[in-house]
Amino acid sequence: MDVYLPIANLSVNGLIIVGLGAITGLLSGIFGVGGGFLTTPLMIFYGIPPTVAAASAASQVTGASVSGVFAHSRRSGVDYQMGSVMVAGGILGTGIGALLFNLLEKLGQIDTVISILYVVLLGSIGGLMAKESIQAIRAERSGVPIAARKRRHHPMVASLPMRWRFYRSGLYISPLAPLLLGMGTGILTMLMGIGGGFILVPAMLYILGMSANVVVGTSLWQILFTTMATTMMHALTTHAIDIVLASLLLFGSVTGAQIGAMFSQKANPVKLRLLLAAIVLLVAARMALGLGYRPDEIYTMAPL
Secondary structure: OOOEOOOOOOEEEEEHHHHHHHHHHHHHHHHHHOOOOHHHHHHHOOOOOEEEHHHHHHHHHHHHHHHHHHHHHHOOOOOHHHHHHHHHHHHHHHHHHHHHHHHHHHHHHHHHHHHHHHHHHHHHHHHHHHHHHHHHHHHHHHHOOOOOOOOOOOOHOOOOOOEEEEEEOOEEOOOOHHHHHHHHHHHHHHHHOOOOOOHHHHHHHHOOOOOOHHHHHHHHHHHHHHHHHHHHHHHHHOOOOOOOHHHHHHHHHHHHHHHHHHOOOOOOOOHHHHHHHHHHHHHHHHHHHHHOOOOOOOOOOOOO
């Protein structure tokens, strides 16, 4: 079933695109993370231009985040005060990211930069996840539990001025910390098409020191509005969003997420985290190979 993507300017198999969305939705449902960090690389592997893949993936993440926010809101799992500060930072970050995106596009380096960012981020995060998962599995087998980490914010956060009380998160810190964190996520969302949850959640836990019961919900709240701003920014500035591509991905991801959620209830969470780490590292390795691999045909001819 061939489908023409007007912005990407190519024909693709619609079932394969739905399948890619289903894979990321399945992983999202199993592991509790947004599939944006895998959606873009998988589309690039399939042949979608990186700029269109990143822009369209951001719009898909927006739709996928809505149901998650409602679910966490019903159980009081969202710190709206903290989330609103991070949203403000995220919107500022999308503006900065749009400027960087256009600059790199004019220089002809945007595709390379997107690939490098994915290799660095996925490689480092996948490595950390694998290390923690292996430690947890060893602790399970030896019967010696890993000492619980004390919840506290980073010393750099403590040094920032103008403190506010964030009651639901149990924090008394400067709003500049979540503002800057949201800004960094906004820049990455604009450039890479990710929701940023796989970066944002650890940062909220280990840098801000937020209470674990509101981290995921607050992260989804920030991701929802940041990806909305990113989608609007791409539509107005880069014109790289392919609505046909985004719709096919969203259809697949919603279906896959439901199946993944059912599967996650029966599986060992520690082994699932190790599996996710392996998948992330494999994607990073494939992206790195694509940066250095020289094809047999360096130049190709395509009709205008």
